[in-house]
Amino acid sequence: MLSAARHLSRRLPTAAAGVQVRSMGHAQSFHINTPDNTPETYFDFTDENYTRVYKILSKYPANYKQSGIIPLLDLAQRQHGGWLPVAAMDKVAQIVEVDPARVYEVASFYTMFNRTKVGKxxxxxxxxxxxxxxxxxxxxxxxxxxxxxxxxxxxxxxxxxxxxxxxxxxxxxxxxxxxxxxxxxxxxxxxxxxxxxxxxxxxxxxxxxxxxxxMNGQVSCEGPLGKTSLLDGPPAPPKVDVERFKGGEVDPASVKAHMGY
Known part of the structure; x- marks a missing residue:
């Protein structure tokens, strides 16, 4: 045990007394159980959010459900008051049919996900x-x-x-x-x-x-003189054939075949 502790101490960053170290991340990369955050803690999407879950998954081919991990984690975080318990990550893993570790690595990589409780x-x-x-x-x-x-x-x-x-x-x-x-x-x-x-x-x-x-009264990035360029308004968007999907929605699962993959 002592040897392991010494080995760990060599890997953790330390700071000299009185020196402030600026963290480049927002959380540890590993999970620590707390009373309100364990694998056994219950989490499930609400009925309303399950409608959003199905809509998110419909954007991807059936065999690429894992592409929905990020939007599903975001949905779970918003439902849970701004942070992601490990049970919510497990639920996302279950829905997209991947090993939970695949979801953990996404949640611990992107700083948009808070794996510990944050304020309102x-x-x-x-x-x-x-x-x-x-x-x-x-x-x-x-x-x-x-x-x-x-x-x-x-x-x-x-x-x-x-x-x-x-x-x-x-x-x-x-x-x-x-x-x-x-x-x-x-x-x-x-x-x-x-x-x-x-x-x-x-x-x-x-x-x-x-x-x-x-908070200084200006509009967007406009300077004190206001808008001084692009005074004729935004350029017209390119024309799109409004009948390009006539006859039904495109099946996401067939996209790769249509593109010759």
Missing amino acids: YFIQLCGTTPCMICGSEDIKKTIEKHLGIKNGETTKDGFFTLLEVECLGACANAPMIQLNDDYYECLTAKTTVELLEACKAGKPPAMGKWGSLP
């Missing part, structure tokens, strides 16, 4: 270079001070979880956070506190026209 409002704070230069460290300190938590922690009331992550692709509107599914951008310490207080009241600000909300 899951704050992912971008700390990559553009956001860092524009003040993400100040936003992080503001959140930690206002909520009384540190990076990776959840408030005692279960409302907020804070996690610093890598680039979320909104560099033009740095600094920013992803709050559950939504982007709140161009943050300052003041607007960050206002956002947190609105969430506490159960009234997070509605998304803007383009699916994100710069």
